[in-house]
Structure formats: structure tokens, C-alpha cells
Amino acid sequence: MTQLDAVGDAPLNVARFSYPASAMLGDYLRAAAGLGPSALILATVSLDSVAAVVIGGFATLFGAFALRTALRHNTRLEVDDSGLRAIGLTQTAVPWDRLDRMKLAYYSTRRDRKSGWMQLQLRAGRARITLDSRLEGFERLVRQAAVAATARGLALTEPTAANLDALGIRTTEIRMDR
Numbered sequence: 001m002t003q004l005d006a007v008g009d010a011p012l013n014v015a016r017f018s019y020p021a022s023a024m025l026g027d028y029l030r031a032a033a034g035l036g037p038s039a040l041i042l043a044t045v046s047l048d049s050v051a052a053v054v055i056g057g058f059a060t061l062f063g064a065f066a067l068r069t070a071l072r073h074n075t076r077l078e079v080d081d082s083g084l085r086a087i088g089l090t091q092t093a094v095p096w097d098r099l100d101r102m103k104l105a106y107y108s109t110r111r112d113r114k115s116g117w118m119q120l121q122l123r124a125g126r127a128r129i130t131l132d133s134r135l136e137g138f139e140r141l142v143r144q145a146a147v148a149a150t151a152r153g154l155a156l157t158e159p160t161a162a163n164l165d166a167l168g169i170r171t172t173e174i175r176m177d178r
Contacts, residue, residue, distance in 0.1 A: 017077040017141065023134035027069040034062030077135070079144060084122060086129050096148035098124040102156060104142060104163040118163060120145065143169055 038059035041047070047055065075088035083095035101123035108116035118133040120142055131141060146169050149156065156164075164170075 014078050014080045015137070015140070017079070017135055017137040018075070019073050019135055021073070023136075024069060024073045028066070031062050031066035031069055035059060035066055038062060077129075077131070077141070079141060083124075084129055084141065084145070092127050092129055094122045094124040094127050094129050096144075096151070099145070099148050099152050099154065100124055102145050102149045102154055102160065104160045106159075106163050106166070118142075118167075139167055142167060 038055050041055050042052065042059060071089055075086050078085045078087065081096070083093055083097075083099075085091065085093045099122060101121070103121040105119045105121070106116055107119065108114075110116070118138070119130060120132075120138070121128065121130045122145055123129075131138065135141070142164070146164055
């Protein structure tokens with residue numbers, strides 16, 4: 001079998017991205033740190049109804065966070081000249097020629113804004129894909145989305161433009177929405 005045979009029907013210009021396990025480890029540990037003790041308390045301690053509801057609520061919250069983390073970790077992204085596709089439990093596609101919203105936000109974990117992460121939200125009609133900067137190839141995806149936004153003439157908010165500038169992506173040709 002040749003390399004071309006192994007590729008199958010996939011276009012050759014498709015780039016694939018995913019969240020590395022090392023980036024997701026912190027979320028898995030946070031989920032376990034909350035879910036483990038909550039489940040242990042529910043399973044071993046006799047609680048009155050109010051305490052059981054509170055502890056059960058925590059267990060549910062951390063369980064949902066663990067599920068969301070696992071789903072994100074197992075989602076694969078494919079990008080090409082036609083758009084971006086997220087393939088996981090479900091499949092979502094944002095075609096570049098129908099892109100109607102691009103938002104790039106920065107979330108700081110410190111007051112000095114020196115530590116944090118970015119989140120990219122893309123929308124085309126009802127289809128929406130949200131990515132964060134832990135994704136391998138995040139800057140490349142942001143750059144491609146910015147090119148598509150420029151081609152579509154989308155208006156970007158000032159925070160989105162500032163965050164694009166922080167990544168070294170020129171926003172001088174992108175229309176600004178004030």
C-alpha cells in the first residue's frame with residue numbers, strides 16, 4: 001500500500017489538529033479532584049437530604065466537566081480551503097464562504113494579564129465551533145479564520161482585533177465594528 005492509498009478519499013490539502021493530552025491533563029485532574037471525593041462521600045456516608053442534594057450537585061457538576069473534557073480531547077479538527085470541521089461525537093462544519101461571526105477573546109488568569117488563554121469562536125448560520133489556545137496549531141487556525149473573515153467583509157469587535165494583533169495577525173484590512 002502506498003502513502004496515497006493510505007490517505008484514501010481525504011483531500012491532500014487538509015490539515016488536522018487536536019488537543020494534546022498534556023494540555024487536557026489539568027482539566028482531567030480538576031474533574032477527578034471534584035468528582036472523586038463527591039462520589040466517595042455519596043457512596044460511603046449517610047447524608048440527610050439537603051447534604052445529599054448539595055454533594056450530588058457537586059458530583060453532577062464535576063461529572064459534566066469530565067465529560068466535556070473527554071469530548072473536547074477526542075474531537076479532531078480538519079481545516080482546508082473550504083472551511084473548518086470538528087469531528088467527534090457529532091460533526092460540525094463552518095464553511096469559510098458562510099462564516100458570519102468570528103470572535104477571539106482573551107481570558108486572563110491574573111490581574112497583570114500576563115497569564116491566560118485565548119478562545120476562538122466561529123459561526124456560520126447555526127453551526128458554531130469554539131476552540132481554545134491549548135489546541136495544537138491554534139494560531140494557524142486563527143490566521144486562516146481571519147483571512148476568511150476579511151474575504152467575507154466581516155466586522156470584528158475591537159477586542160477581537162486587539163487579540164489578533166497580539167498574535168501578530170494584521171487587522172488593518174479587516175473592517176472594525178465599534
